[in-house]
Amino acid sequence: MKKYYIFLFVIIILLSACSTGKKALQKGNYFSAVSKSVQRLKSDPNNKNALTVLKDGYPLAINWSQEEMDQILSINQSFKWGRAVRLMEQVNKLSEEIRQSPAALNIIEEPKTYISELNMAREKAAEERYSAGIELLEMGTRESAREAFEHFYKTNNFIHGYRNVLEKINEAKALATVTVILEAMPVHTQKYKLTSEFFYDQVFEYLNNKFPNESFVNFYSPEQAEHAGLEYPD
Template sequence: MQKGDYDASVEKSVSRLQNSPKNSEAMEVLKTAYGLALQGHLRKIDEAKMSNDLFRWESVMYDYQKINQLADDINSCPACLAIVPNPSKYIAELADSKYNAAGARYGSGLGYLRENNRQSAKKAYYEFEKTINLQPDYKDAKAKMEDAYWAAVTRVVVQPIIVNSSLYKLSADYFQQQIDQYIAKYSRNKFVIFYGEEQATNQKIVPDQVLSLNFDDFVVGQTYVKERVEKLKRDSVVIGETRDKKPVYGTVKATLSIFEKNISSSGLLDMSITDWKTRKLVHQQKFPGTYVWRDSWASYKGDDRALSNQQLAITRRKEQLPPPPSALFLEFTKPIYNQLVEDIGYYYNNY
């Protein structure tokens, strides 16, 4: 109370009197704090009403709500009612202030809507939303909010990727399906709606923007085989025994040939966003992707005792058949997809 937070003082004293109805300190605080709190809120209401602030009725409404909350708190505490018998409530005044506040937001929304541009339409949408929150049935606020929404929306048609190769068609179709699923579930920005090209045609959608995806270049299955030859030697190996059965130690040698095969596949996807009306490029980005399939095996000549267990194990491996080209194509598109959706999200989330 000494710090001037009279609302909190009332709340604390009410709480203490609910638990301890004869708490003399809480009684004294409640009596003084309630009067100061009520006086403070009424003063703020008068000041707000005299101000030129377009949204002054929201301040008025807030203070009436605080006064009514204090009254509800006191009415829930029998011991408190002995100290403040008739706490003030402003029900009609609160209703009027809400109505006036809704009217101010509605008028602001109409003003933004008249500016007839997308950014102003977004502002209008939020103003009508606040209108409805304040007064759900205020005039035609719901219809105006709907009008503002569609005036604010950017319709983006996503063109399908074209790959002129039957060998990679299935993989490209799968990549396209991943993109289609992403745009179908996109919800980060309610003012951006994505359409597939077929969907847009069926619904006769006139786009605001067109998002195009094309592979500038891709290479699948570039094969590199490297052979590394190691001369191995190990000393102190038992190579026989004497007539009296004693071990004979010597040196064993082998030549180990290790083969490493890398099959590299890579591509560069171009994403461009074009304004439908002006045909101007508004955003462009290129996303690289690479996938390398690796295999290794080995062979040796000489004494296998010169090899370590690890070296011996790799000699038992056989050369593997690589994945088919369609699978390699799909693999290098995975990092491209991750970059693509991240960039689409970054560009449109606050659009």
């Protein structure tokens, strides 16, 4: 019985690997369908099902993405350009996959690629995130600074070094971060001193691992705090 289950599992894996994307296309998952068909054509360039899925599915994927993009950009919604960027990148990824398959390229001779449109969308996406970050940072609270940090971080993902975003990332991080100086309780007997020091080191290491530099909590030993000039921790 155990061998039967193993055999069945292997068959399922093999069938998944051999997918032509036909089921995905029937469900309306156009990008997934096209991607699967292209992958199949790389190993089996003459596969009729994969060729059919690619031929039928690619125009549907492009039309769907364009309609979705038009709808997103036509409404007054926050961070709509970021969503447009993701759609364009999805189309470009599909184009790259097709160009890497001679069989697929015979069917889709000129796969659509966004270049100037994507650059413009990234600019607008960066600006909308940057503006949101500035507005939150000016509130001056720790919570708003944390939200601002996320916006600045996403800004930098769209366009690295956009305006002075790297400076703003550091500024928001500093305002959002809680600084804690961790002191060991004094032990007056030699018997427990080593145990106390070991316990302190373990706790200090654990907290720094749990809250790395990317988090909003920084732990310092008294020596580190003195070296960093921290007189008034949070």
